Amino acid sequence: MERITFTFLAVLAITIPCLEAGIGLFDDYLKEQADQAHKIAMESFVPNPENVTSELNLDVNLSMMAVEKASNSTRRGLSQRYNGSCLATNPIDSCWRCRKNWADDRFRLAQCSKGFGRRAVGGLGGPIYVVTDPSDDDMVNPKPGTLRYGVVQQGPLWITFKHDMVIRLQQELLVSSNKTIDGRGANVLIKEGAGITLQYVNNVIIHGIRIKKIVSKEGGMIKDGPDHISFRTRSDGDAISIFASSNIWIDHISLSQAEDGLIDAIYGSTAITISNCHLTKHNDVMLFGANDQHNMDKIMQITVAFNHFGRGLVQRMPRCRFGFVHVLNNDYTQWMMYAIGGSAAPTILSQGNRFNAPNNDAAKEITHRVNASPEEWSKWQWRSENDQFNNGAKFVESGPPIDGGIFKKGFMMTPRPGNQASRLTRFSGALGCDVGVPC
Ligand SMILES: *[C@@H]1O[C@H](CO)[C@@H](O)[C@H](O)[C@H]1NC(C)=O
Ligand SMILES: *[C@@H]1O[C@H](CO)[C@@H](O)[C@H](O)[C@H]1NC(C)=O
Ligand SMILES: *[C@@H]1O[C@H](CO)[C@@H](O)[C@H](O)[C@H]1NC(C)=O
Ligand SMILES: *[C@@H]1O[C@H](CO)[C@@H](O)[C@H](O)[C@H]1NC(C)=O
């Protein structure tokens, strides 16, 4: 029954003129991309999201036990100062970070995603492409050596950077399917220009870069695939925009100050993990679902884990519609209005986060519901488990408990408590990795 509804919605979505999509001309190529992307998104949706949340909690527990064991055996308490040797404190990081040969084995990262975006392997198996040129002057015929040239290549591609660089994108960077943008080993800063757009694509990893001061750009003709150039309308000024796309993993990104959102996932996007990011100085942080009419977002399943919501953030961490959002072991240093909000009956499972409320008495509440009466929102499932509440922070729960999920028979996972969130997020943001030594 669900399937019929979604198919019908897909047709609707595709015939709606694509102004919000930034598309000036919706040609046959884009129609085909949209159809394909929708099909993959439907296949990527999981009917038992609790299994995925439960599996992630198990992985957190296992990696934390390993950290505790190591620190016990060396008699260094975890509370002691970090001494500079590699310390991976969460299951995503422990998959790759402390290996000396990370630079010779970059594809290893493709095994490391967890949560709803766990199937993202990006450019695994493709050639390694090295960005040598930070310029971005030709939107239609990008120069070999530039980032824009890499992201529109045919087939899987693993994109790395030759040296530290600042890239000012003249227009949105339209990334095609099966790509990894891997900033490890260089200090890559995308700033003072357009942001990154993933539209009608599948399977992209973005890792280890910094993005700040992103602004709206006027649009025009932009290459968006090996054999296609799109006419784009003005871009919104999002740092990372995920549109009708699936199997996306955003990891270890430092984000601040964009004209619109830091990370948006809209228009029936799903199978997404946002992890290990460090977010600061921004108003509208993360938007999942753009409109109360977009019920294609019912398939949206997103994991937000091990992120540090740092200084100067105002609201939307995240703001959700329709889908299922797992907010696990994040460290919320501060918000000014609220932390987690939404409309249109999303399901939100908040586990093991540390919430530090601001001093303002009017903003102690973590949660914020809009466009619904209490009779209505009281049915939405917004549940908190093992969160830590500081300075009067208050999570207003609603709806029945979310089934804990049974990942392994008879094995109920308890989330790691919020007082461990700062340890789990300790290395958030882009890392400084040196070749030949653990990162
Ligand atoms: C580490 O030591 C603490 C306190 O001595 C103990 O409670 C804990 O079980 C130990 N953890 C492991 C994984 O050995
Ligand atoms: C840091 O601590 C680790 C684990 O206890 C130890 O193996 C390593 O030698 C220490 N490194 C430095 C630079 O002190
Ligand atoms: C991406 O990779 C998958 C798996 O190899 C393949 O089936 C798909 O066609 C690729 N997509 C594009 C657009 O190249
Ligand atoms: C998911 O959970 C259900 C019960 O909640 C269980 O029957 C099913 O086997 C699980 N699936 C997987 C893949 O673990």
Ligand SMILES: *[C@@H]1O[C@H](CO)[C@@H](O)[C@H](O)[C@H]1NC(C)=O
């Ligand atoms: C998780 O970790 C703790 C110790 O750190 C342990 O006591 C517990 O049994 C583990 N497993 C589960 C399922 O909670």
